[in-house]
Amino acid sequence: MTDAPGPGAGGIRDYYDVEFHFHGNEPPPDVMSSRNTPPRQVADEQLSRLQRRFARPMGINDAYDTLERHNIVFLYGTPGNGRTTAARVLLRELPRGSGVYHELTPDADDQSAEPLTPELIGEGDRMLLDLSDAEEDVWTQCHNRFPGFHKILLDKRSFLAVVLPPAHADRLSPDFAAYRRVVNRPDDLEVIARHLRLRGVDPGDSGQAPKELTDYLSDKPPMRELAYLAGIIVDARRTAKPEESFADWCRQAIAAAEEEEDDFVPPLHNGPQRALLLSVAMLHGAPADLVHRAAAILRRSLRIAGDDRPLLEHESLTERLREVGASRNDEARVHFDKLRHDHAVRRFFWRNMPDLRRPLRDWVEQVLALPQFPEEGRKDLVVRLAALCALTEDADRLAEPARDWALRYDDPARLRAAAEWLGWGVRNEDERTSRHFRHAIYTWAIRPAEPNLRRVLVDVCVNVMAFTHPEQAVVRLHHLARREPLDEGSGKNAARHVLLRLVEMDTRLRRYLLFRLALAPPRRNGRQQAVDAWLFLGLLTMPSRPEHALLQSPSARLWLLMCWSDVLRSFSSRSWLPHLQRWITTTDAADDPELVHLALDVLVDAAAENYPALRQIYLTARKSLSAEKTERLLSRIEEAQHRRPPLRADPGKGIRT
Template sequence: MTDTFGTHVSGAPTAMHSGSGNLFVTFDPGSLLVDSRGKTPRKVAEDELLRLHQRFVPPEGFGAAREVLETRGTVLLDGVPGGGRDTAARMLLRQLPGSTGPFHELVPDAEKGPYLDPGQIGDGDQLLLNLSTAEEPLWNAVQDELSAFRATLTARRAHLVVVLPHHRVTRTHNAFASFLVEIGRPSGLRVLRRSLGLDGIEHTLTEPLPEPLADYLAKEPPVGEIARLAVLIERARSTDRDGRGFPEWCGEALTAVMVRDRDITRLVAERREGPQRALLLTTAMLHGAHADAVHQGAAAMLRTMGSPADDRPLLERADLVERFQEIDAEAGAGGAVRFTKLGYEPAVRAHFWHHMPELRDPLGSWVADAVTLPRLGSDDRDELVRRFTEQCLRTGHTEALVGLVSRWTSAPRDNDLLRAAAKTLESGLRDEVYGRRFRQKIYDWSREEGLSARLRDVLIGVCSEVMAVRHPDEALVRLHHLARRQRHGSTAAEVLLRLVRSDHRLRRRMLDRLADGLVGHSWPADAELFLGLTEPGALIDPGTRNHGLLAEPGVRSRLVTGWSMVFRVHPHHGWTERVESWLLTACRRPEHREALLDVLLEGSVTRGEILGRLYVIARDWAPRSGDAREKAAALVDTLFQKINIAQGIQETAP
């Protein structure tokens, strides 16, 4: 037997068979997001979570929160902003003993209710609801629904961590007082030492801290800033050519954190010529790229910004070594250009973005073309996109990023441009403040008729490889809209099925959507998706529960509705193979025989010709059933009896 949709190999074109129709060779949109090490965003997210776990320092109250979560299934985390509540929430879920379900985030819609959907709870799921930036009305509405939500949570042995809004005025409802745990801020010194130790910098507990570092930690900066400082200290060590030691590394890192902005302001003020500033900003945007690419990029930036070309004879112009020295940069032995002082590149980018806002639009135009510079490597392009999106997201300029995506996907097909578009959306989706806005934009795009194949491929890639990691339900909805509207090939349908098949809960939700859509039978793709989603083995597999989806009344009714519509609108050659797979499973798994046959019959009971076709399919299939021929023949007899009963020819089976 072959599934309605074929197998898939990530990162390469794949042959995909859609029923009895044509054979399509499809492009894998997820390959647009695979990095130079061969890692997908999903794998990168796993690595980041592991890194976070290795560097995590439990704050005060963490043990109490863990006990509440393990015994009650839900914990409400309170604490001061910047104290690492989101990290603590993720670590609580990661460290759950015996947890079997996937992690995903709940996203309450602030504009409409209900805010908590029990359908988002799967068996053993690890759920995070981060309301740290929510307004008080939303938190109050969530509290009103939390008791009912927890009933499903308990029934499915799932766990929920809620990060509370710190600025709320109304107290937590009395019913949830026993779930509330306030966590403190972890020791900044311990956070720093742990990170440095894992990076191989052993600064013993008996050694006194350098005074500037001690003063910095005494101000209790946010935990995220301390983690960034640890990265800078390690970078200072890795570039130390003189063996200066830990105090000097700390001093350089603290300078990069605390006073670098003043250095950059002075540097820009002293370099007033257009070519100098163009080279300075280009170096910051292409930091680590080859000198040829930086040179080409600076020339392109001058043109974009409307600066006149240098009309001096070529031999009278300064060479690159001198020009890089003017901006405190140099090209290394391999030609890679970097600033000579730690922390210059982000400070330069921030300076131009914040203090010369009139450059923002031209800079976006420059980025749109700069990703095609011939000397840029794949990592260089990715970093250029990341650095520009970082500036836009910091100041809420999301429309500039949407414009770039539209521009890159409107050009003739070029995988470098499509990758740049995909990486832009990846950054937007991962942003804690504006991620919702990008998910909404992708939803709007997914419902457009006549969407370009290039933009469609980018959306499929980011839905499956980025959005599905933290928001699988929203990824499912968007992929479904894309699959319905895809006129040529079935890439969106294939990717959607791959996502849904990985999780009983998502399969259940998809069956709900398909049954509702098939009633109107206005989307031909829904019938194909239904057939691709009804592998009988998956429907009877209990997973971590004591029964499979087929045993759930709600799922059974959806299957009956789905089969009824498929039988009505689809020619029989499109569903014969799937019916045969149901018959084979019913033959091999007699404990599920009645349920499987009854669903097929209930779906076709209103049409006598379909009942007859089912019998013909079973009769022709039995001789080909291999070692189970005798059981298959008996199954055909049972089916025949059930058909007669359904048609009123026989009242009861003998």
């Protein structure tokens, strides 16, 4: 036995003498923001909205019939036709059973589970495996597992929709070629109309669409661009004159979209005017006083000479805004008079003035710390800067500014900005960008991190990744929990608490965390062993009694056995006895006799080579179980004792089992 730091108030403690406490006995997690809605509920709401705006392409009903009859379907088609959206909607349209919807994401960062792991599939689950951007090795790995996985789908009455990579769509094995279905392009006008109706805009008769719109659609832009155009049409309608029609809104929206893409050149060349122009573009919709102060900061940082005249001779803010094509609304917020002009201005300066990029990032850092900055404005500013960086920087470097802010600053505003930056990347529609951000978060999570960076990572995992990639959120929170300080104060153990709260909402995530605690990844030191034991016993204290759901799965029973064995072997009875008592008490209250037997068998098998633990299990059971159940438990203990290996001599430690 060795001494090592443990999660108790005593600081340096014997790992075999650690007491575990949960929830109410410790301070709440120190997380910058918090959501009350369970991630699964949010995911279901997002799927519902997606279904309402989905324009059904020709042949989609055939794909649904294939999925419903055979529990699997392989979708392929031209990139940009909405293959992944179609897969999500098909899974949403299936009859709702006891299972849940979740997306299987090949995650090369952590090899604790393959994307097609049968043991992690629940009864009636509806799953999406998006391989549209998969590399050769990932495709081969998944393809080789399809036959065995399909059998699991049939046995568990679960469903899987696979989006095939274009390069390998014709390489599907003959056993599954019959389940391959093409996703055709939906009617473009119907796509636009559905997006508009969901945003409260009635497009009227789509057959009367203006020529500008039909010409725009003739180029067959990707579905995401149609959704973006619909958003501009909504903005055009919001600022339209009473006499303007749907056709006018479309013309204005298309002109604005084209201005963003063309080589827009601002007509202004004066330094102070350009500083104000860029400030308005970056802070579009912000209070006028904030824009004024931010423009002054930008002028000073770029060494642009100010107005040397007396203050009363300066131009008013209203006049200066008018010179750059902007004005204040009734709420004193600044907007350009021209639709989506802010997008064009930002892109022009970023693309055409490379030397301005670093000073602009420094300026954003200063502006974020201004006390009068509204919270929603900070998020907009961060997202706009991140989108600009994505235009010119490599995807694998995009996450670095967030880490830089978290390490250099200590104020809440810039720490929240760092979290917003990472959240933008994780949510990004471009899967390659999202994957790079998730990889960066994983890389930082597996290393010791400064407190502020750790706070930011926990925040992003629980408030963003838990909704988009919940299993990957569990992986990263688990690594963060293993590397947290072991003292119990000041919210320094946020990842442990957040992780348990996250999995408490979802039986599948509880099963996934149990899988990780039992099998992967390997522990590197005693502290990580203590944290894993803390998390395992925390799973057992949840009011939803997860052991009941987990005991029904043979694989989960094995994981429970392995975790119990580790706890009983590595820690003193003072640490695990209260949890053992609760396990037995909860087991005795179960209505299903088979469940009772399974629960007791897990304990006995976990302590099969640990006589003191077996004795404690029996003594505890005698106080809680009926005579019949106690007799059966004693019989199982005797069986376990007969299977014990013989005593052997150890020169260094004497006789041991």
